[in-house]
Amino acid sequence: MPFGEACGVVGIYSHKQVSYDIFTALRVLQHRGQESAGISVFNDGIHTYKDMGLVTDVFKPKTLEKMRGNIGIGHVRYSTEGASVQKNAQPIEISTTIGQLALGHNGELVNANELREKYKEKGWAFFSNTDSEIIIRVLAKELHEGRDPVSAIKNTMYEISGSYSLVLLINNRLFGIRDPLGIKPLAIGKKSGKYIIASESVVFDALDVDMVRDVSPGEIVEIGENGINSYRVPTPEHTAHCFFEWVYFARSDSVMDGVLAYDVRKKIGNILSREHPVEADLVVPVPDSGRSYAIGYCEASGIKYGEGLIKNRYVERTFIMPEQVMREYNVSVKLNPVKSMVEGKRIVLVDDSIVRGTTMGKIVSILRKAGAKQVHVRIGCPMIIAPCYLGIDMKTRGQLIASNKSVEGIRETIGADSLGYLSIDGLIEAMGKDRKDLCLGCITGEYPVKIRGEKMRGQESLDRYLV
Numbered sequence: 519m520p521f522g523e524a525c526g527v528v529g530i531y532s533h534k535q536v537s538y539d540i541f542t543a544l545r546v547l548q549h550r551g552q553e554s555a556g557i558s559v560f561n562d563g564i565h566t567y568k569d570m571g572l573v574t575d576v577f578k579p580k581t582l583e584k585m586r587g588n589i590g591i592g593h594v595r596y597s598t599e600g601a602s603v604q605k606n607a608q609p610i611e612i613s614t615t616i617g618q619l620a621l622g623h624n625g626e627l628v629n630a631n632e633l634r635e636k637y638k639e640k641g642w643a644f645f646s647n648t649d650s651e652i653i654i655r656v657l658a659k660e661l662h663e664g665r666d667p668v669s670a671i672k673n674t675m676y677e678i679s680g681s682y683s684l685v686l687l688i689n690n691r692l693f694g695i696r697d698p699l700g701i702k703p704l705a706i707g708k709k710s711g712k713y714i715i716a717s718e719s720v721v722f723d724a725l726d727v728d729m730v731r732d733v734s735p736g737e738i739v740e741i742g743e744n745g746i747n748s749y750r751v752p753t754p755e756h757t758a759h760c761f762f763e764w765v766y767f768a769r770s771d772s773v774m775d776g777v778l779a780y781d782v783r784k785k786i787g788n789i790l791s792r793e794h795p796v797e798a799d800l801v802v803p804v805p806d807s808g809r810s811y812a813i814g815y816c817e818a819s820g821i822k823y824g825e826g827l828i829k830n831r832y833v834e835r836t837f838i839m840p841e842q843v844m845r846e847y848n849v850s851v852k853l854n855p856v857k858s859m860v861e862g863k864r865i866v867l868v869d870d871s872i873v874r875g876t877t878m879g880k881i882v883s884i885l886r887k888a889g890a891k892q893v894h895v896r897i898g899c900p901m902i903i904a905p906c907y908l909g910i911d912m913k914t915r916g917q918l919i920a921s922n923k924s925v926e927g928i929r930e931t932i933g934a935d936s937l938g939y940l941s942i943d944g945l946i947e948a949m950g951k952d953r954k955d956l957c958l959g960c961i962t963g964e965y966p967v968k969i970r971g972e973k974m975r976g977q978e979s980l981d982r983y984l985v
């Protein structure tokens with residue numbers, strides 16, 4: 519699925535040096551962003567090291583060794599707001615009248631331009647074009663005006679709108695913050711005096727700590743010597759968790775807001791088979807993204823499972839490549855058919871989603887060239903008809919094949935014998951959550967926050983809650 523995620527964040531407090539643990543956490547979160555990586559630690563002042571590239575390219579043992587300090591944050595980035603350049607890498611570190619701040623942000627503000635213009639009018643100069651810089655600058659202003667950190671964070675939250683899961687150092691104090699709608703995930707883990715805030719629970723597994731809980735929507739947590747301290751801003755009646763985290767972005771083994779992504783994906787496979795049955799010989803997943811769905815499809819349909827496509831493990835995920843030409847080139851480098859398995863067979867090809875349609879078209883043709891008799895495509899995500907303004911890299915309807923083509927039109931474009939998408943009701947059933955608690959913006963065209971020119975879902979504006 520050719521598509522970009524926003525970012526992964528982690529914050530750690532421990533009795534030991536945290537740089538190695540943050541490095542490990544970032545490697546675990548690498549699927550959330552591959553353009554840049556960075557770590558900030560506090561050791562008599564905040565020290566930040568960041569660069570473009572994969573976590574293992576950016577951090578060498580010597581660098582990590584030098585980053586002493588028992589409190590710190592880390593970030594991996596895929597650019598959604600702001601170009602893919604070094605100055606936009608995170609954490610962002612700034613120096614203020616009350617000391618130093620460092621911030622890692624996963625998400626996207628919908629009022630970033632408005633705020634940037636507002637503060638430019640007041641004479642502020644910006645050093646990057648990211649929305650994350652706006653957050654840290656507004657926060658610095660609040661602190662400069664004499665507010666304590668928690669009040670300053672709250673006031674910043676009242677000013678910004680959109681999706682944000684943040685890790686933040688204010689000198690030697692570590693905070694985790696989740697937006698009032700809980701759009702992006704953020705969770706807390708703990709073991710013997712070590713506390714971790716991270717985008718996904720898989721980080722806790724890798725670092726052998728226990729998951730404590732999710733950070734609640736609208737919650738500010740401070741972790742340190744005294745454990746977890748929690749503060750809240752008022753929140754609307756319903757959350758707006760991004761359903762795409764479960765359907766695609768998060769790792770299958772991540773638990774977010776009480777639900778394991780793998781369970782949702784397998785259930786979607788069951789429902790897909792019920793909604794779009796077909797006579798076939800073999801269910802083939804697009805590796806690795808379609809695997810859990812394919813297992814669910816086989817379970818419900820009784821059709822045999824087969825790894826008819828083999829993935830070259832040494833090629834990065836295609837969707838994360840920002841350039842379309844790179845993405846197309848990469849499909850054939852990345853996937854190779856097992857000819858003896860697919861030859862002469864009626865194949866059900868299962869994947870998580872179709873965005874532009876180019877990748878799927880290429881995969882269908884790879885299977886046909888390998889001798890598949892029929893290729894029936896089944897997709898675990900309902901049709902993506904509208905852009906995401908909340909942290910996912912799809913900004914215009916022109917990029918989305920489903921926004922201007924029917925199912926039949928898409929089937930024809932990708933060259934499949936049949937095509938079936940999961941329904942929105944099927945998605946809600948698989949997630950086991952109240953529809954009103956999910957962001958479904960990209961599949962319904964109705965968003966949980968005000969976005970100029972777009973419809974807002976039936977929920978009162980957050981403005982009502984501002985104090």
Ligand code: SF4
Binds near residue numbers: 759760905910958960
């Ligand atoms: S619009 Fe779609 S991808 Fe974006 S936050 Fe909402 S559900 Fe997630």
